[in-house]
Amino acid sequence: MSLPPDYSNEISALNREILKQQPADTLQFCANFFLRRLESQRAEFLLSQQHSSPKGRGIAESSFPGSNPFGTSPSGGFASSQMHRLEEEEENDTIASPTASSFPPNAMDSSHNSPASQGTFGNFAGFGGSSKGNRSQPPSALGNLEPQSFPNNYNMNRRTSVSAESLNPASSANDNWTPPYHQKSDDQQSRLKAAVSGNFLFSHLDDDQSAQVLGALQEKPIPTKGIKVIQQGDVGDYFYVVENGSFDIYVNSSGKLEAGPDGLGNKVGTVGPGGSFGELALMYNAPRAATVVSTEQSTLWALDRVTFRRILMDSAFQRRRMYEGFLEEVPLLSSLTPYERSKIADALETKKFPSGTTIIREGDVGESFYILESGEAEVYKRGVDKAVKSYQKGDYFGELALLNDAPRAASIISTTEVKVATLGKNGFQRLLGPVEGIMRRNDPSKSAHSDGDNVDPLAK
Amino acid sequence: MAAAVHKLLHPHSHGRNSSKSEPEQHSSSPHERQDSAMDRAREDEKRSLAQWEEHKRPLSPDKVASDPERKMVGHSSRVLRQDDFELVKTLGTGTFARVWLVRLSDAREADQDKVFALKILRKVDVIRLKQVEHVRNERNVLAAVAGHPFITTMVASFQNHDSLYMLLDYCPGGEVFSYLRRARRFNEPTSQFYAAEIVLILEFLHEKEGVAYRDLKPENILIDAEGHLKLVDFGFAKKVENRETYTLCGTPEYLAPEVIRNTGHGTAVDWWAFGILVYEFLVGQPPFWDQNPMKIYEQIVEGRVRFPTAMSADARDLISGLCTVDTSKRLGNIQGGAGTVKSHAWFKDIDWDALYNRRVNGPIVPHLRGPADTRNFDEYEPESDSREPYSKDMAEKWDEYFKDF
Numbered sequence: 001m002s003l004p005p006d007y008s009n010e011i012s013a014l015n016r017e018i019l020k021q022q023p024a025d026t027l028q029f030c031a032n033f034f035l036r037r038l039e040s041q042r043a044e045f046l047l048s049q050q051h052s053s054p055k056g057r058g059i060a061e062s063s064f065p066g067s068n069p070f071g072t073s074p075s076g077g078f079a080s081s082q083m084h085r086l087e088e089e090e091e092n093d094t095i096a097s098p099t100a101s102s103f104p105p106n107a108m109d110s111s112h113n114s115p116a117s118q119g120t121f122g123n124f125a126g127f128g129g130s131s132k133g134n135r136s137q138p139p140s141a142l143g144n145l146e147p148q149s150f151p152n153n154y155n156m157n158r159r160t161s162v163s164a165e166s167l168n169p170a171s172s173a174n175d176n177w178t179p180p181y182h183q184k185s186d187d188q189q190s191r192l193k194a195a196v197s198g199n200f201l202f203s204h205l206d207d208d209q210s211a212q213v214l215g216a217l218q219e220k221p222i223p224t225k226g227i228k229v230i231q232q233g234d235v236g237d238y239f240y241v242v243e244n245g246s247f248d249i250y251v252n253s254s255g256k257l258e259a260g261p262d263g264l265g266n267k268v269g270t271v272g273p274g275g276s277f278g279e280l281a282l283m284y285n286a287p288r289a290a291t292v293v294s295t296e297q298s299t300l301w302a303l304d305r306v307t308f309r310r311i312l313m314d315s316a317f318q319r320r321r322m323y324e325g326f327l328e329e330v331p332l333l334s335s336l337t338p339y340e341r342s343k344i345a346d347a348l349e350t351k352k353f354p355s356g357t358t359i360i361r362e363g364d365v366g367e368s369f370y371i372l373e374s375g376e377a378e379v380y381k382r383g384v385d386k387a388v389k390s391y392q393k394g395d396y397f398g399e400l401a402l403l404n405d406a407p408r409a410a411s412i413i414s415t416t417e418v419k420v421a422t423l424g425k426n427g428f429q430r431l432l433g434p435v436e437g438i439m440r441r442n443d444p445s446k447s448a449h450s451d452g453d454n455v456d457p458l459a460k
Numbered sequence: 461m462a463a464a465v466h467k468l469l470h471p472h473s474h475g476r477n478s479s480k481s482e483p484e485q486h487s488s489s490p491h492e493r494q495d496s497a498m499d500r501a502r503e504d505e506k507r508s509l510a511q512w513e514e515h516k517r518p519l520s521p522d523k524v525a526s527d528p529e530r531k532m533v534g535h536s537s538r539v540l541r542q543d544d545f546e547l548v549k550t551l552g553t554g555t556f557a558r559v560w561l562v563r564l565s566d567a568r569e570a571d572q573d574k575v576f577a578l579k580i581l582r583k584v585d586v587i588r589l590k591q592v593e594h595v596r597n598e599r600n601v602l603a604a605v606a607g608h609p610f611i612t613t614m615v616a617s618f619q620n621h622d623s624l625y626m627l628l629d630y631c632p633g634g635e636v637f638s639y640l641r642r643a644r645r646f647n648e649p650t651s652q653f654y655a656a657e658i659v660l661i662l663e664f665l666h667e668k669e670g671v672a673y674r675d676l677k678p679e680n681i682l683i684d685a686e687g688h689l690k691l692v693d694f695g696f697a698k699k700v701e702n703r704e705t706y707t708l709c710g711t712p713e714y715l716a717p718e719v720i721r722n723t724g725h726g727t728a729v730d731w732w733a734f735g736i737l738v739y740e741f742l743v744g745q746p747p748f749w750d751q752n753p754m755k756i757y758e759q760i761v762e763g764r765v766r767f768p769t770a771m772s773a774d775a776r777d778l779i780s781g782l783c784t785v786d787t788s789k790r791l792g793n794i795q796g797g798a799g800t801v802k803s804h805a806w807f808k809d810i811d812w813d814a815l816y817n818r819r820v821n822g823p824i825v826p827h828l829r830g831p832a833d834t835r836n837f838d839e840y841e842p843e844s845d846s847r848e849p850y851s852k853d854m855a856e857k858w859d860e861y862f863k864d865f
C-alpha cells in the first residue's frame with residue numbers, strides 16, 4: 001500500500017519548492033513545476049541520447065589519460081528548478097581553439113590534426129607525458145576523430161592532479177643547501193646558455209639563477225649508439241641538453257616502450273647539438289612521453305628537477321625575505337602587517353641600472369618608490385655641486401611618491417651598477433589602498449604634516 | 461584508556477570482502493574482546509553521526525571559522541572503526557584514495573538510510589607517493605572548515621593500523637564535471653550561479669582561514685541533493701597565511717603562472733584557477749590547452765586569453781581580471797579581496813546573502829531515488845587485492861605524522 005518512491009520524491013521536491021517560494025497561486029505553481037520537470041528531463045534524455053553512445057570514447061589523442069572516459073558519465077536525469085536549460089550543442093559548433101589565433105569554425109582542423117612528425121622537439125603529442133596515476137588507459141582511439149569532437153581535440157576526460165616533491169625553504173636554511181656546481185669551459189657555458197634560451201622555463205631567470213642553473217648541469221657521456229637515455233612511460237627526473245652527438249625520438253602509441261623489435265614505436269624526430277629534451281621532468285614527476293635513443297657516441301648535460309626547482313625557490317625566498325626586511329625599515333610603512341609586507345614584497349619589481357643613471361630627477365612628478373638592492377647611488381640637489389648624501393644597500397628613496405604628487409625634491413644618480421626594487425603608487429594602492437590610511441593607523445598626527453621631517457631626505 | 465584504544469585500533473580486518481582471508485589480521489576479532497565502556501562510546505558516536513544528518517545546515521562563516529572545538533563535526537574520533545560502516549559502493553578513486561558510499565552498520569531502524577562518503581587512504585601509498593604532508597593538510601583544513609555550506613563536511617576522521625579515514629557528508633549529485641561535459645557548456649545564469657558559490661568558498665578559505673585550495677576544477681566540485689555545490693578533495697589545500705609557498709601542485713590546465721615559475725605562490729593561485737573555471741563553464745574547455753603539457757605552461761606564463769566572439773563583455777572582463785599574470789593586478793588578490801570579485805558586473809544579479817544561506821535554487825537539481833542513490837557516479841573497478849603491507853618499521857617512522865587523524 002505504499003506510494004511509489006519516484007512519486008514521493010517528486011512530491012517532496014514540490015513541497016520544498018512551495019515552502020521556499022510561497023506561491024500565491026498554488027495550482028498554477030504546481031502545474032508549472034511539473035511542466036518544468038518534464039521539460040528538463042526530456043532535455044536531459046535527448047542530451048544523453050546524443051552523448052552516451054560508445055563512440056563518445058577516446059575523443060582525442062590524449063596526453064592526459066584519465067580513468068574516466070567520457071562515455072560513462074552520470075546517466076540519471078537532472079531537473080531544473082529554474083528555467084535554465086542547459087545549452088544544447090548546436091550543429092556546426094563554432095568554438096574553435098581559444099588559443100588559436102582566430103576563431104574560424106574549423107580553426108583547429110589544420111593546426112592540430114597533422115601527424116606529430118614536424119621534427120621539432122615538443123611538437124608531437126605530449127612529449128613529456130602526463131601526470132600522476134591513472135595511466136591504465138592509453139589513448140586507444142588515436143585518429144578516430146568524430147564530427148562531434150572538439151575542433152582542437154580537447155581532451156574531455158577527467159584530469160588528474162599533479163604535484164612535485166614538497167619544497168620547504170625553511171628547512172633549507174638549516175641544512176645550508178647549495179646547488180651542485182660542475183665546472184664548464186666558457187665555450188660550453190655559452191653553448192648551454194644558447195641551448196636553453198628558447199625554453200620559457202629558463203628565459204625568466206635572472207642572472208644569478210641562470211648562473212646557478214647552468215652551473216648545476218652535469219656532464220653525462222653516452223659511450224655508444226643505441227643507448228636509451230629516457231624510456232617512454234618511465235617516470236622522469238632529468239632534463240637533458242645535447243652537447244654533441246645525436247639522438248632519435250620514438251613514440252609508441254600504446255603510451256609506453258614495449259618489448260620486441262617494434263617496441264620503440266614510430267620515430268618522430270631527431271635531436272642534435274644544442275637541442276634538448278625531457279623538460280617536463282623539471283616540473284613534476286611525469287611519465288616520459290617518448291623514448292630517446294643515441295645514434296652515435298654523444299655527450300649530454302643533465303639537470304634534475306629538485307635541483308632546478310630548489311635553485312628557483314631559494315633565490316625567490318631569499319629575495320622576498322630581503323625585501324620584507326627592507327620594507328620594515330621604511331618609517332612611512334612601519335604600520336604594515338606582515339601579510340601586507342609580504343604582498344608588497346611580492347609586487348616589488350627588480351630593475352637594473354648602469355653606473356651614472358639618473359634614477360629620479362629633481363622636479364619630476366614622483367610615481368615610484370625605490371629600495372636599493374645592490375650598488376651605490378648619490379643624492380644631488382640643484383644649487384649644490386656636491387652629493388648631499390649617498391645610498392647603499394637597503395636604503396630607500398622616493399617613498400613620498402606613494403603619498404602625494406609633489407615633485408621630486410632631489411635627483412638620485414647611480415655611482416655603480418645598481419639593482420633596485422621598485423613599486424609604483426598605483427601598484428601600492430591597488431594592493432593596500434592609499435598610504436595615508438595606512439600611516440594613520442598607528443599615529444594619527446603623522447598624516448597631518450606628511451611633508452617631511454625625517455621621513456625622506458628628498459623632501460627637505 | 462590509551463592502551464585500550466590502541467588495542468582497538470590495532471588489529472582488525474579492514475578488507476571490505478569479508479570472505480577474503482587476510483591471515484595476519486584474522487587472528488582475533490576485536491568485537492568479542494572489547495570492554496563495554498568502549499562499546500558504549502562507539503554507539504554514542506554512531507548515534508550522533510546519524511543525528512548530525514538531520515540538522516545539517518550552514519553555519520555562518522564566523523561560526524565555521526571560530527569554534528573548531530565546539531562544532532559537532534570535524535573531530536578526530538578515537539573510537540570509530542571501519543567496521544562501524546558498511547561499504548556499499550565505490551564513488552570515486554584518486555591516486556591513493558578510494559571513496560566509498562557507506563551506511564552505518566547495525567544502525568537503528570530509523571538510521572538505516574543515513575549514508576556517508578568514506579574516504580580511505582592507505583598509509584603505505586601515502587608515504588610511497590610522498591603525500592604525507594598533503595594528507596595532513598587535507599585533514600586539518602577539512603576539520604577547520606567543516607560546516608561551510610559549500611564545502612564537503614568532514615564529520616569525523618579516524619585511523620587504524622594501516623589506513624586513514626575521513627568520513628564525509630555524501631554528496632549525491634556527482635561531479636559538476638560530468639554535467640558540464642554532457643552539456644558541453646553552461647549558459648550564463650548557470651555559470652554565474654556556480655561561480656558565485658565558488659566565490660563564497662574562496663572568500664571564506666582565504667579571508668577567514670588563510671587557506672589556499674590549489675586544485676580548483678570541475679572534477680572537484682560536486683552537486684548536492686538540492687543542487688548546491690560542495691567542494692571536495694582538499695589534498696592540496698594549505699594554510700599559507702602570510703608566507704608564500706613553493707611546492708608545485710594542481711592540475712595542468714589550471715596552474716597559475718607563479719606556480720610554474722616557482723617564484724612563490726599564495727591564495728592568489730585560486731583566483732587564477734577560478735578564471736580558468738569560469739572560462740571552462742562558458743566555453744566548454746579551458747583557455748590554455750595543447751597536447752604537449754609544456755606548451756600549456758608556456759601559454760599560461762604568457763597569459764594571453766583569447767575569447768570566443770560569443771562571450772559577453774562582462775564575462776571577458778571578469779576572466780581577464782582573474783587570469784592576470786601579475787598578481788599585484790589580479791582580481792581577488794588586490795585590495796578588497798574577494799569583495800572585488802563579488803562586486804564585478806558579471807555577478808550583478810547575485811544576492812550574496814541569499815546564496816550563502818541556500819535560499820536560491822540550484823540550476824540543476826539531481827534526480828534521486830533516495831538518499832543513497834548513486835546513479836550520478838561512475839562504476840569503478842574493484843580494489844586490487846595485492847597490497848603492500850604497512851610494516852612495523854614504517855609505523856615507527858611515520859605514525860607520528862598521522863597522529864592528528
Ligand SMILES: Nc1ncnc2c1ncn2[C@@H]1O[C@H](COP(=O)(O)OP(=O)(O)OP(=O)(O)O)[C@@H](O)[C@H]1O
Pocket residue numbers: 160161551552553554555556557558559577579612628629630631632635679680682692693694695
Ligand atoms: N563527499 C563525497 N560525496 C560523494 N562523492 C565523493 C565525495 N568525496 C569524494 N567523492 C568522489 O570521489 C572522488 C575522489 O575523491 P577525492 O578527489 O577526494 O580523492 P583523491 O584521491 O584526493 O583524488 P585525486 O587523486 O583526483 O586528487 C571525487 O572526485 C568524487 O567523485
